[in-house]
Amino acid sequence: MKKGDLVKYKSRKFLTNGVFGIILSELDDGYNVVWQINGRLTEPKWYLWAWAGSAMILSSLWVQVQIDVKINEWFGEFYDMIQEALSAPNAITIEEYWASLLSFITLAGMYVAVAVLVSYFTNHFLFRWRTAMVEWYHSVYDKARKIEGASQRVQEDTIKFSRIMESLGTSLIEALMILVEFMPILFGLSIGIPIFFFGEWEYGLVVGALLWSIGGTLFLIGLGLILRLVGIEYDLQKQEAAYRKMLVIAEDDETVRPKTLEELFDDVRQIHFLSYIRYLYFDIGRIAFLQANVLSAYVFLAPAIVAGVVTLGVMQQIIRAFGRVEGSMQYLLKAWPTIIELASVYKRLREFERQIDQATVTAGQEVR
Numbered sequence: 001m002k003k004g005d006l007v008k009y010k011s012r013k014f015l016t017n018g019v020f021g022i023i024l025s026e027l028d029d030g031y032n033v034v035w036q037i038n039g040r041l042t043e044p045k046w047y048l049w050a051w052a053g054s055a056m057i058l059s060s061l062w063v064q065v066q067i068d069v070k071i072n073e074w075f076g077e078f079y080d081m082i083q084e085a086l087s088a089p090n091a092i093t094i095e096e097y098w099a100s101l102l103s104f105i106t107l108a109g110m111y112v113a114v115a116v117l118v119s120y121f122t123n124h125f126l127f128r129w130r131t132a133m134v135e136w137y138h139s140v141y142d143k144a145r146k147i148e149g150a151s152q153r154v155q156e157d158t159i160k161f162s163r164i165m166e167s168l169g170t171s172l173i174e175a176l177m178i179l180v181e182f183m184p185i186l187f188g189l190s191i192g193i194p195i196f197f198f199g200e201w202e203y204g205l206v207v208g209a210l211l212w213s214i215g216g217t218l219f220l221i222g223l224g225l226i227l228r229l230v231g232i233e234y235d236l237q238k239q240e241a242a243y244r245k246m247l248v249i250a251e252d253d254e255t256v257r258p259k260t261l262e263e264l265f266d267d268v269r270q271i272h273f274l275s276y277i278r279y280l281y282f283d284i285g286r287i288a289f290l291q292a293n294v295l296s297a298y299v300f301l302a303p304a305i306v307a308g309v310v311t312l313g314v315m316q317q318i319i320r321a322f323g324r325v326e327g328s329m330q331y332l333l334k335a336w337p338t339i340i341e342l343a344s345v346y347k348r349l350r351e352f353e354r355q356i357d358q359a360t361v362t363a364g365q366e367v368r
Contacts, residue, residue, distance in 0.1 A: 053125045057170060060118040065177045067111045072185065072320050074104055080313030122166060129162040143359040152241055153352040157345050164342045168335055175328035182328075186321040193310060193318075194303035208300045209322055213329030216289045220333050223285050224340065227278040233344035236271045243268050289333070297322040 078100050085092045137154045147153075183206060190205035198204030224230075243264040250261065297319045304310050310318070332339070 049125065049128050053121070053128075056121060057118060057125070058173060060114055060121075061170060061174045062177060063114050064111060064118075065174065065181055067107055067114070068178070068324070069181050069185070071104070071107050071111070072182070072317060072324075074100075074107060075320055076313040076317035078104070078313070079316045080311050083312040122170075126159075126162045126166055129166070130158045133158045133162070140356055140360070143356055147352065147355045147359070150352070152244070153349060157349055157352075161342070161345050161349065164338055164345065168338060168342065171335060172331060175331040178324050178328045182321050182324045186318070186325055189314060189318045189321060193301075194307060196300045196302050198300075205300060205318065205322060206325070209296075209326045210329055212293075212296055213326050213333070217330060217333045220282070220286055220289065220336055223282055224336055227282055229278060229282060229337075229340045230343045230347075232271070232275045232278055233340055234347050236275055237344060237348055239264075239268045239271050286333070286336070293323075293326065293330075296326065 081092055081096065081100060085097070134154060137158070141150070141154070186209070187203065187206050191202050192200065193205075194200050195204035195208065198208060201207075243261075246261060246264055298305070300322070301310070301315065301318060305315065327334075
């Protein structure tokens with residue numbers, strides 16, 4: 001490859017490869033981990049950031065989940081101690097009580113320290129991801145500048161995409177780690193305990209949590225598809241971009257009529273009002289289901305609580321473990337609005353890149 005040649009980098013390769021985005025460029029002889037602009041190799045640093053950064057974040061998530069497991073054990077021991085203290089005067093000493101609280105403070109402090117460090121590192125990780133995307137857009141901006149909404153795609157959508165992808169990616173991996181750690185705990189705690197609907201079946205609590213979570217997730221996904229939430233987000237951004245572009249043009253072009261601006265703003269108003277109505281229906285289902293989650297564990301434990309076969313500490317452990325498993329299985333449910341936003345951003349970026357490809361082909365034909 002000659003110096004000065006521009007290797008065409010298709011952003012979808014960056015968007016879809018790797019957990020947090022591995023950069024690949026498409027060459028005539030296959031795929032490589034570098035692209036070349038004006039003879040400068042830039043990808044090795046992004047390759048290192050992608051893998052090393054992902055490893056750092058994943059390791060930190062694993063540590064956080066392990067601390068969470070220890071906190072769940074603490075809940076069981078602490079509430080058993082509370083039950084013992086309430087059953088008879090001076091059943092425990094004040095030193096034991098303070099020591100138990102101190103152990104929780106230690107665990108919570110470790111969790112907070114890891115979370116803060118991960119948050120700080122992730123901010124740098126996200127900006128480098130955005131930089132990797134923006135570098136290519138800058139290299140072809142002479143062709144992209146005439147495309148409607150080009151400035152918004154490069155400035156706003158790149159940071160939105162990297163931030164949302166990181167958030168969804170880490171949340172998904174954390175949810176999987178929690179399932180791996182807490183499902184055996186929930187199974188062990190539920191052995192020999194009568195469960196609503198399932199009786200004394202040893203898998204009753206685990207299956208109950210899975211069925212409840214999966215059922216609610218499928219319901220809301222179906223509701224989102226029926227309401228076309230992804231399409232409405234895309235249309236909304238498209239109308240906003242058209243209105244914003246006309247405002248910019250009007251700053252230097254006195255021939256732009258106020259009526260034109262009003263017509264564009266009417267389109268913006270209509271699409272916003274339509275989105276409010278559709279999200280109203282979606283939020284009714286989503287919020288109602290999330291509120292019902294508060295009682296789900298108590299419903300399944302009702303026979304055991306009434307029969308008095310569980311201590312207060314065991315009940316707290318079960319409810320917390322049930323909530324963690326249930327929350328992990330409801331990943332799509334809780335993240336669905338964010339997924340809709342991501343799909344809209346991705347759709348806009350892909351359309352933007354398609355238009356850049358067309359502009360590049362047109363420019364090449366004019367040169368010939």
